[in-house]
Structure formats: C-alpha cells, structure tokens
Amino acid sequence: MNYTIHKLTELPDTLLPRLAEIHMGDRGLLSKLGYPFVLRYFEAAHKDPRVIGVYVQENDSSDVIGYGIASPEPESLTSQLTTDKGWFIKQIIKLLFTRPLVFVQLTISSITIKGQMNQTDSIECVYFSVDPNFRGQKIGRTIQKALMDEARKAGYKRMFASIETWNKASLSATLSNGFTIVKTFREGQYLRHRMESKL
C-alpha cells in the first residue's frame, strides 16, 4: 500500500472531521469526552502555529488514514476547548449527567499535565493514530518518526510522550523510534509511561 505523509498545515478544513473520526478509535480521555470535543480539539490544533502535525493519505483513494500531532504546550491546546464558554459549559453539564467518571478523570488529567512540559527545547508527541483498517503496517511508527523529524527541523531538542502501559502497539512504535521510559505514573484511571527521546 502506498501512502504520502503531508504536513497538517496542508490539510483542508473540510477533512478535520475525518481526523476526529480516526481519533475516536483511540481509547484515551479525549475520545471518551465525545466527538464534539474531539472535533474542537482538532480545529484548535489545525489553527495553532506551534503545533507540529502530519497526516497520511493513501495514494490510490486519497483517503486520510492516519495523523500525528505534537505540541510544545499541550495544555494550551486543551484550554482552547473552553474558548466558547457557552458551548463548553453545555458540554460539561451533559458530561456530568451522562458520564460523571469521565468528568472526574478530566479534572485529574488537567491537574496532572499542568507544568509537565516546562523546557523550552522540548515538544510533546500528543497523539498519533491510524485508521483500524490500516494498522499493523508500520504506518503509526512512520507517523511518529515524521513528527520527530519535523520537530528537529523546527529546532526542538527532545520529544516526550505519555503512553498507557497496556498500549503495546503505541509503546512498541515509540520504543522503536528511540524513546526510553523515564518514569511510570498514575493519572486517575490511567497508568502511563513517561517517555523521552533526543531529537
């Protein structure tokens, strides 16, 4: 299968829902918040000039089949979810009634990630994801490698990632790309490895 990796800045706005759809296959907190949050998150990432992002397009069909994003300040991306106060309050009230445990986790995660990225030469690999129909073909590993290359070109010296300990594919990709585990920590219901690589 042939595919091309593009910079996220080249993605037309009309394809943002496709990225959000792929992200819904991730078992992390953002997808648990629901599709409206995921779409808003990708809209914010697409507009943020500090985000380094890539997406993968299958050559024959032109379908988008994966993406990766990195940010020097992941907190600023999540905080953009609150920009439209009316929308945010409505979504949070809905969440409180329908999925209270996800609300509790959101609070814990917001506190945990505060100050996690405090070095100016570092960037976080925030998410990378591949459409389930195209997994296991080294695309995920290639996406993360592309993020590392772009981050290096942008002058960053180190990349960090937090990966849930059960996530064998993500861990294998990240270890293959030269990361090492620097610590293992609990973030509410999640047990994560904090991983780091020089760029």
Ligand SMILES: CC(C)(COP(=O)(O)OP(=O)(O)OC[C@H]1O[C@@H](n2cnc3c(N)ncnc32)[C@H](O)[C@@H]1OP(=O)(O)O)[C@@H](O)C(=O)NCCC(=O)NCCS
């Ligand atoms: C994580 C993810 C992006 C990996 O993408 P992928 O294209 O399927 O993975 P790759 O084919 O590049 O394989 C990467 C490594 O994981 C291994 N792997 C792939 N699928 C695996 C599986 N189901 N179980 C165990 N290991 C697996 C591969 O053998 C490879 O190992 P190697 O680098 O030592 O050779 C993909 O599984 C995914 O989208 N998951 C949902 C979203 C997610 O969890 N993202 C990461 C957290 S931010």
